[in-house]
Amino acid sequence: MGQLSGNGPSSFFSNANASVGMFFTKLFRFLGKDLAMDLGTANTLLYTAQDGIVLAEPSVVAIDTRTDELVAVGAEAKEYLGRTPERIRAIRPMKDGVIADFDVTRAMIAFFVRKVLTGFRYAKPKMVICVPTGITQVEKRAVVESAQMAGAREVKLVEEPMAAAIGAGLPIDRPSGNMVVDIGGGTTEVAVISLSAIAYAESVRVAGDELNETVQRYVQDEFQLLIGENMAEEIKIRIGSAMPLPEPRSMDVSGKSLIDGTPTTVTITDEQIREAIREPVNIIVSAAMKALEKTPPELVADIAKNGLLLAGGGALLAGLDQRISQETNLTVVLDDDPLTTVVRGTGRSMVDRERFKDVFIN
Incomplete structure (x- = not known):
């Protein structure tokens, strides 16, 4: 009879069991x-x-x-x-x-x-x-x-x-302050991060959805025109801004007349939408200011050197980075792809x- 290679039958079956175990481990992971x-x-x-x-x-x-x-x-x-x-x-x-x-x-x-x-x-x-x-x-x-x-x-x-900081590649594990403002659909998250932990956080339930709702209310009040959520979001994206734009923008907006229910189209300017969203933008900026006020001075000094990271879909509002920079006296860095920073x-x-x-x- 031929002999099994290696150190005998026990070695053979041990290796076989290990291989089978590894196979099932990989399969389970897959x-x-x-x-x-x-x-x-x-x-x-x-x-x-x-x-x-x-x-x-x-x-x-x-x-x-x-x-x-x-x-x-x-x-x-x-x-x-x-x-x-x-x-x-x-x-x-x-x-x-x-x-x-x-x-x-x-x-x-x-x-x-x-x-x-x-x-x-x-x-x-x-x-x-x-x-x-x-x-x-x-x-x-x-x-x-x-x-x-x-x-x-x-x-x-x-x-x-924290996820936004990791996504942007910030050195979260170092004893140095990094500040993040993440503006999503439902909340604006402001956090100061050091040593893989959040040293201070400020969360306000004002963000992209609130901007859309204020646009809807403004159009209704100023033009007696009812528009839907999707139209309000399109207006915000196309002509919304937190600061005056280098070139004026406007767009035609269609909706339902509050007066007689007929389809109606009006022209709206970026200046009007800037006025419409002024209050929620102020709340977002104030959240960043409050976080700085509550943060220890050593971490604020770090943030002054490192700058502030702006992420989330709401960060794409034109001029918002400039507005936050103006109010906080910090360098504001808009992530390359703010919609995906967190994920x-x-x-x-x-x-x-x-x-x-x-x-x-x-």
């Missing part, structure tokens, strides 16, 4: 692909270590009220806002950065996860999700449970400004958990 999520009031983004950002969709769900079935989710559902028949309801399940409708949020997360992990129906991913700094324990638990019920086998939480940082914390273990809050 089927349970880790996901990082920016679960935002306005948009939800998903990130994987292998592919980077794999999903960016509006946090909107359309539901058939007769059957409670999902009709549309994400970009398609956003088009339903203000256009649905009575039996279909288009809603935003997130409000001010936290879950407003638990069941709909769970269904939305499950839909997005399945969309990303298509073909792997048994996938049970580990997830890292970013949350606002000011949320309560109950609100944190709602995020964790909604993700678990959507199929996640483990959920870690990281605060949004990129959440993804990095997921990929390198050992390095960023101190940033998780649960």
Whole structure:
């Protein structure tokens, strides 16, 4: 009889078992692909270590009220806002950065996860999700449970400004102050970060959605014209600004006349929209000022050298970086891609958990 190579049968079976174990470990990791999520009031983004950002969709769900079935989710559902028949309801399940409708949020997360992990129906991913700094324990638990019920086998939480700092590549682990202003859809997060921890945070529930709502109210009051959420957002993006623009802008806006209900079009200027959003912009700037006032002098000195990072979709408002710089006397750095700063940082914390273990809050 021939002999087994190596140190005999026990060595052979030991090596075989190790190989089988390694195979199943890799298979389990593959089927349970880790996901990082920016679960935002306005948009939800998903990130994987292998592919980077794999999903960016509006946090909107359309539901058939007769059957409670999902009709549309994400970009398609956003088009339903203000256009649905009575039996279909288009809603935003997130409000001010936290879950407003638990069941709909769970269904939305499950839909997005399945969309990303298509073909792997048994996938049970580990997830890292970013949350606002000011949320309560109950609100944190709602995020964790909604993700678990959507199929996640483990959920870690990281605060949004911390995720933004990581995404922008700031040296968060050093004994030096770094300041972040993250303007999302529902909240503006201001934080001073040092030694992988938040030394001071200020969270206000005024951000991109509030800007849209003030535009809607202004158009209604000044022009007796009703416009929808999507039109208000388009106005903000196209001609909204926090500072006077080098060249004046204007756009034609169509809506429903408050006087007789007929379709009506008016022309609106950037100056008018700047006046419309003046109050929420002031609140955002004041949050940054308050954070500086409450921060110890040594950290403020660091921030004076390092500058202030501006991130989040709301950071794209024209002239906002200049306005904050003018008010705070700081150099303001607008991230290269502010819409994805937070999810990129959440993804990095997921990929390198050992390095960023101190940033998780649960």
